[in-house]
Amino acid sequence: MNFSFAQLGKNAWALFSHVFLQLPDIFFNSIPAFGPLYHVSIPFVFVGIIVFTIQLFREKNIEKQTQMLALWGFLVTGIWVGLITYEVNINRVNIIFYPIILLCAYGIGLAVRKWKNCGR
DSSP: OOOOHHHHHHHHHHHIIIIISOOOOSTTSSBTTTBSSOTTHHHHHHHHHHHHHHHHHHOOOHHHHHHHHHHHHHHHHHHHHHHHSSSOOGGGGGGGHHHHHHHHHHHHHHHHHHHHHHTO
């Protein structure tokens, strides 16, 4: 087994910079003005992840918590794949985009509900 903490650090930075910060990867992996996902989606992704995780641990209904845990586990699996994959790029960690898109939608839904409630 060839393990290196230096390589793990490089993989973690590459995963974070390419997936979450959406910095340029390979020129054909993203549209320059938009990134792999729209840049405007980044705050919604982070809000979705944070609020979803808090609600996951506060949930009392075991059935609903199990459903939520499946999505959270999917995200953790994608992060794990990004950490152990040598020379991470968007093509090698495509698995992470499914939960990120769902959590982005969750964050957008939270923002829309909050905005609708402010007008009352």
